[in-house]
Amino acid sequence: MSDIIVMANQKGGVGKTTTTFNLGVALADIGQRVLLVDLDPQASLTLYAVYEPDDLQTTMYQCLLRDIAPKEALLTTEHGPDLLPANLDLSLVEFHLMNAVARERRVTRILNHVRQDYDFVLLDSQPSLGLLTLNALAASDRVIIPVACEYLSLRGTAALLKLIHKVKGQLNSALTIAGILPTLFDSRTVHGRFILERLSQEFPNIHIYPHTINRSIRFAESAAERRPIFEQKIQVPGALAYRELARDLVKAADAHIGP
Ligand SMILES: Nc1ncnc2c1ncn2[C@@H]1O[C@H](COP(=O)(O)OP(=O)(O)OP(=O)(O)O)[C@@H](O)[C@H]1O
């Protein structure tokens, strides 16, 4: 059975999409069957996967609101993982589902149709704690929290942890926090090192991944080229960190299943 992992943080620009995409490619590169799910109306993940969101007729929006089978929205990508795409229509979901029954479980229902075909399902969520993020948390086994190594990002983490706690209590008792992934880390600044230390002090019960993702302009360049970070000519430490994180996730999944 697949491992469903959501990248969540209501703070914008902390590396949720970059992590979802590159981690997905790194997992596929080591032989895992991976599904990426775009749950953000900004559709950055869909763009990364080299699709034009506005040209897509069938996306997560139709699956969530029109009961279209997810297999009809499913796309293959040239980088290995499959994709359930999004476009701006997804921003209407919160409004349309306002009074719907079991509105927090729509994504769970969709993934139940496809999860058996994959080892890992990675969900990219939007920078808010709204209904789509709630759906993503309700549908997941684990959450990875990318946190940018800067003060305001650190401050926002407590609110997210509170929501995760609520979801665990009311919607999804199986949900666990896989860990906090420090991103956009600049080892040359005192501030970056300070925040990294503060993370483990403030959240002593949460695993802080040792695979810190260093800040590098190569990430912006690979995003513009819509290519995985691993294809950059000059390899950056962040690329290696994503590969190590992928290996760790496989190990954790194997340990969970047992010999
Ligand atoms: N390690 C990194 N070093 C430098 N730039 C990075 C790094 N990771 C991501 N970026 C860049 O930072 C920007 C934000 O990253 P990304 O889109 O992954 O964040 P996000 O959390 O998904 O944002 P949003 O909340 O808007 O969905 C992008 O331009 C991306 O290319």
Ligand SMILES: [Mg+2]
């Ligand atoms: Mg994003």
